[in-house]
Amino acid sequence: MPTNPYESDELLQQYLVFHYATATEQFPYGFGGADALDFPKRCALEGVDFSRLSEPARALDLGCSVGRSSFELARHCSEVIGIDYSHAFIDVAKRLQVDGQHPATRLDEGSATTALDVIVDPVVDRSRVSFEQGDAQHIRPDIGQFDVVIACNLICRLPEPMRLLARLPDLLKPGGQLFITTPFTWLEEYTPSQNWLGDGAQDSFAGLRRALEPAFGLQRQWDMPFLIREHARKFQYSIAQASCWTRN
Ligand SMILES: C[S@@+](CC[C@H](N)C(=O)[O-])C[C@H]1O[C@@H](n2cnc3c(N)ncnc32)[C@H](O)[C@@H]1O
Numbered sequence: 001m002p003t004n005p006y007e008s009d010e011l012l013q014q015y016l017v018f019h020y021a022t023a024t025e026q027f028p029y030g031f032g033g034a035d036a037l038d039f040p041k042r043c044a045l046e047g048v049d050f051s052r053l054s055e056p057a058r059a060l061d062l063g064c065s066v067g068r069s070s071f072e073l074a075r076h077c078s079e080v081i082g083i084d085y086s087h088a089f090i091d092v093a094k095r096l097q098v099d100g101q102h103p104a105t106r107l108d109e110g111s112a113t114t115a116l117d118v119i120v121d122p123v124v125d126r127s128r129v130s131f132e133q134g135d136a137q138h139i140r141p142d143i144g145q146f147d148v149v150i151a152c153n154l155i156c157r158l159p160e161p162m163r164l165l166a167r168l169p170d171l172l173k174p175g176g177q178l179f180i181t182t183p184f185t186w187l188e189e190y191t192p193s194q195n196w197l198g199d200g201a202q203d204s205f206a207g208l209r210r211a212l213e214p215a216f217g218l219q220r221q222w223d224m225p226f227l228i229r230e231h232a233r234k235f236q237y238s239i240a241q242a243s244c245w246t247r248n
Helices: 009-020 039-047 068-073 087-099 161-171 197-201 204-212
Strands: 058-062 079-084 101-109 112-119 129-133 146-152 172-182 216-231 234-247
Touching: 009 039, 009 087, 009 101, 009 112, 009 216, 039 068, 039 146, 039 172, 039 216, 039 234, 058 068, 068 079, 068 129, 068 146, 079 087, 087 101, 087 129, 101 216, 146 161, 161 172, 161 204, 172 204, 172 216, 197 204, 204 216, 204 234
Parallel strands: 058 079, 058 146, 079 129, 146 172
Antiparallel strands: 101 112, 172 234, 216 234
């Protein structure tokens, strides 16, 4: 069984920086890139129309990683559950929920690193948030229904994305909001090619749309850049396809 990269300390530190480090800590340059920072925060704030929610709202963050989007959702939702398959990510997300802060190691170059203390905005009511290790393809049956479900950059990391997509109609209340982002970076090591959406990823978004309609209506779609720091002089600049859906 190959090792899950999302259990490695390298990706744990990379995602702590990606989710929580300040703009300057992540990308200390005056050119390029800056429009792609704060992706996990933008996912919650741009992907959900909070004016449509009535209290008390429940939200589910699938593939939550180290939890930034979950905490952002808690600004507007009274209960947020974050689920991720990585034990390492969920252990740290739980520490952030309890302590509101966590050490992180930013890679600068070679063996040079900078010790950071990342924090959750103290204004966020962390008691609204809980984290669970789990598989988004096999969500526990007693989890209930949600006003908001987000799945950011998750579906092309699943062996069987259709298992999650087929479960989504049950997870959302009528009128509930679904927000999905994905760069459609299909890789055999995560998803066998016969399971790539859109007839082997000829047109992945058409495949996503076929899987979600008619249970969901497409509200809008757009491009969302995101920047992940590898080290001080190497960054991954990717463009996720973002789409908002309403449960019919
Ligand atoms: C590319 S990262 C995106 C994380 C986060 N949503 C973000 O936008 O920063 C993919 C995440 O999906 C998680 N993941 C992979 N397979 C999963 C599964 N079957 N169920 C739940 N989470 C999974 C990984 O552990 C990782 O945290």
